Amino acid sequence: MAQVLVMPRQGNTVESCIIVRWRAAEGQKVAAEEPVCEVETDKATFEVPAGTAGVLLKILRPEGDDVPVLAPIAVIGQPGEDWKAVAETPASAAPEPQAPEAPSVGPSASPAPAKAGPDGGSPASPRARKRAAADGIDPGSLAGSGPGGRVIERDVLSAIAARPALTSAARAAAAGGAMVPHEGTALGGRVGVMDLEAARIVPLAPATPMAPGPGGFTDTPLRGVRKLISERMLASLQATAQLTFNMTANAGRLQALRARFKGSDPAMGFAEVTIGDLVLYAVSRVLPRFPAANATLEKGVLRTFERVHLATAVDTPRGLMVPVIRSADQLSLREISAEAKRLASACQAGKISPDELAGGTFTVSNLGAFGIESFTPVLYAPQVAILGVDAITQRAVPGPGGSVSFEPRIGLSLTVDHQIIDGAPAARLLKAFADAIADLDLLLA
Numbered sequence: 356m357a358q359v360l361v362m363p364r365q366g367n368t369v370e371s372c373i374i375v376r377w378r379a380a381e382g383q384k385v386a387a388e389e390p391v392c393e394v395e396t397d398k399a400t401f402e403v404p405a406g407t408a409g410v411l412l413k414i415l416r417p418e419g420d421d422v423p424v425l426a427p428i429a430v431i432g433q434p435g436e437d438w439k440a441v442a443e444t445p446a447s448a449a450p451e452p453q454a455p456e457a458p459s460v461g462p463s464a465s466p467a468p469a470k471a472g473p474d475g476g477s478p479a480s481p482r483a484r485k486r487a488a489a490d491g492i493d494p495g496s497l498a499g500s501g502p503g504g505r506v507i508e509r510d511v512l513s514a515i516a517a518r519p520a521l522t523s524a525a526r527a528a529a530a531g532g533a534m535v536p537h538e539g540t541a542l543g544g545r546v547g548v549m550d551l552e553a554a555r556i557v558p559l560a561p562a563t564p565m566a567p568g569p570g571g572f573t574d575t576p577l578r579g580v581r582k583l584i585s586e587r588m589l590a591s592l593q594a595t596a597q598l599t600f601n602m603t604a605n606a607g608r609l610q611a612l613r614a615r616f617k618g619s620d621p622a623m624g625f626a627e628v629t630i631g632d633l634v635l636y637a638v639s640r641v642l643p644r645f646p647a648a649n650a651t652l653e654k655g656v657l658r659t660f661e662r663v664h665l666a667t668a669v670d671t672p673r674g675l676m677v678p679v680i681r682s683a684d685q686l687s688l689r690e691i692s693a694e695a696k697r698l699a700s701a702c703q704a705g706k707i708s709p710d711e712l713a714g715g716t717f718t719v720s721n722l723g724a725f726g727i728e729s730f731t732p733v734l735y736a737p738q739v740a741i742l743g744v745d746a747i748t749q750r751a752v753p754g755p756g757g758s759v760s761f762e763p764r765i766g767l768s769l770t771v772d773h774q775i776i777d778g779a780p781a782a783r784l785l786k787a788f789a790d791a792i793a794d795l796d797l798l799l800a
Contacts, residue, residue, distance in 0.1 A: 357432025357441045358407045362394065364424045366709030369396045371423045371520075373578075378402075379411045385431065392428070399712075400673070400705040407431055412438040421520075421545070479506035486511045520545045547586055581674045591736040595652075596773035599731045600781050603764035604789035606747045608796050609633055610763055624689045631721045632692035634744050634765075637791040638719055639663050639683035639691065640798055645784045649716045651737040652775055666715030666735060667695055669702045676702040677735055679715040688799065719744060723765070732770045739775045742788065743768035765792060 362372055372394040379391040390402035391411060405411070413430045416422050430438040479487065479494040483506050487494045492514050499506035519539040539546035577585055591597075612633060616625040642649045646659040665683035669676045678698035683691055701707040718735045721744040732743035745766025751759050769785040776784075791798055 357409075357412060357430050357436045357438055359427045359441050360391070360403070360406060360429040360431055361425050362422045362428050363401075363403060365394075365396050365399075365401055366713075369424060369709045371421050372396050372401075373421050374416055374418050374428065375400060376418055377414060379405075381411055381414055383411050385409065385411055391431075394422075396709055399676070399702070399707050399709065403428075405431055410434050412436060413442060415442060478504075480508065483508045483511050490515050522547045584674050587736065588733050591734050595734055595736060595739075597731075597734055597770055598773045598778070598781070599768055599770045600778075600785050601729055602767050602769075602785050602789050603750060604767060605793040606763040606765040608794065609765065609792055610747065612795060612799075624693075627696070628688060628692045630723070630747070630765075631744065632688065632695060633795055634721065634792060635665060635667065635680070635683065635691050635695060635719055636688045637795055637798060638717070638742060638788060639665055639680075639686070641784075641787045641791050642717055643684055644787065645780070647776055647780065648740040648771065648784055650739050650775070651716065652739050652772060653737045657739075657775060660716045662716075664714055664716045665691075666718040666738070667698070668718060668720035669699045671703045671705075673705065676707065676712060677715060677718060678702055678707060678711050679713065681714075717741070723747065728766050730768055732768055734770055734772060739772040740781075740784070741770050743770070767792075 365372060373396075375393045375395045377392045379385050379389070385391055385405040385408065387406060387408045388404050391405045392403050394401055394403055409431045410433060411429060412432050414428070415430065416426075416428045422428055427442060430442050432438065432441075478499070479497075484494055486492075486508050487506075490511070492511055494506045494511065497506050497510045497514055498504070500510050521539075522545050609630060613628070613630050616628045619625045621627075642663045643661075647657070649663055650657055650659040652658075662682045663684040665680045666677045667680065669678060678701070680686070680691060680694050680698065686694065698707065698711060701711070715735065715738060718732075718738055718741040720732050720741060722730060723744050723746040726746045728745050728748060730743050730745065732741040734741055745768060747763050747765045749761045750764040752762050754760050767785060767788055769781060769788070771781045771784075
């Protein structure tokens with residue numbers, strides 16, 4: 356019997372996926388383990404296997420569609436089978452009928468004429484206003500179907516059904532009273548947080564298209580991970596008070612440890628430990644002493660964590676990804692090194708689980724390998740702090756009698772949310788990182 360192939364669930368945080376490419380065509384034979392399509396979440400790309408051997412009878416959703424998890428995307432069966440028999444699903448149930456809302460009546464019991472509501476649009480009933488406020492709908496923008504053009508709950512429900520889907524963050528903001536625009540620019544055309552912010556801004560003047568200069572050009576719409584990064588970075592800068600502190604730490608012992616580990620017996624498990632791994636270890640041991648930095652800020656609530664769930668920025672062909680090393684403060688140096696490498700490889704191969712990209716409490720972004728001596732890391736909201744790791748360079752250090760010597764120094768750039776972390780606590784945190792790195796051999800003892 357023919358089987359319906361559904362959009363698989365990709366972790367607990369993913370609500371829908373975009374079909375990037377169908378790798379099998381209708382009428383093509385497929386094996387149970389054979390990938391029939393590639394799908395993309397806002398974090399990674401995955402292959403979807405057929406799940407059963409047979410023929411791809413029907414593709415139900417085309418490439419580019421944003422499909423909710425567990426929704427049908429194809430039918431697989433034997434040649435000649437009726438795919439419609441298993442693919443057809445009942446239509447969505449209509450909203451339960453609501454009791455009619457009583458029209459406003461005057462002394463003569465005749466309907467009152469329509470009056471403009473407080474927002475200048477059609478008047479709205481109390482129940483319609485309540486529902487509109489809960490779902491981010493501006494009742495003044497609706498055409499009322501009630502007596503005298505009054506906006507009633509039915510009109511609000513119709514507007515909710517007609518608008519684009521919302522991201523989870525946008526739904527939360529809409530529930531808090533944010534107005535929802537009629538079009539979205541988030542993944543799959545959904546309305547995102549940035550769309551809600553844009554809806555609050557009244558442009559001073561229409562934008563004037565810029566005439567292209569000499570030569571050709573290429574327009575590339577942002578989508579997938581690149582679009583997500585764009586939205587998150589802009590939202591982070593708009594919603595937080597970011598302040599960056601810079602310092603260097605003596606990297607002599609750090610380099611000596613790295614050289615010693617590199618030359619050790621591979622069976623001991625230290626040969627692959629990198630400078631970056633050593634920094635991650637130091638950070639994981641320092642953060643428990645600064646709970647306000649190992650925290651998230653959402654809707655005015657600061658949540659501090661007992662464990663350090665250390666996020667690490669990873670450069671991939673699809674853009675920046677930030678996987679999380681769970682309970683890093685409980686792991687050994689070897690365990691942190693192995694987990695960091697496993698997560699980075701999974702990100703670069705597009706095989707990372709969405710759940711492994713969520714739940715970080717502090718982020719480390721290492722650009723030292725590129726020779727960067729100082730930069731301003733952007734907070735990975737809702738986290739309240741991020742450490743940038745810079746290159747190791749030879750710096751002049753004053754000595755006795757006016758002498759000058761040179762020593763290796765590693766640059767550290769700490770960005771904090773000034774709403775939560777003041778300048779002096781941030782300076783103490785950065786100095787603690789620098790001290791731990793400078794004396795890393797003692798930290799490992």
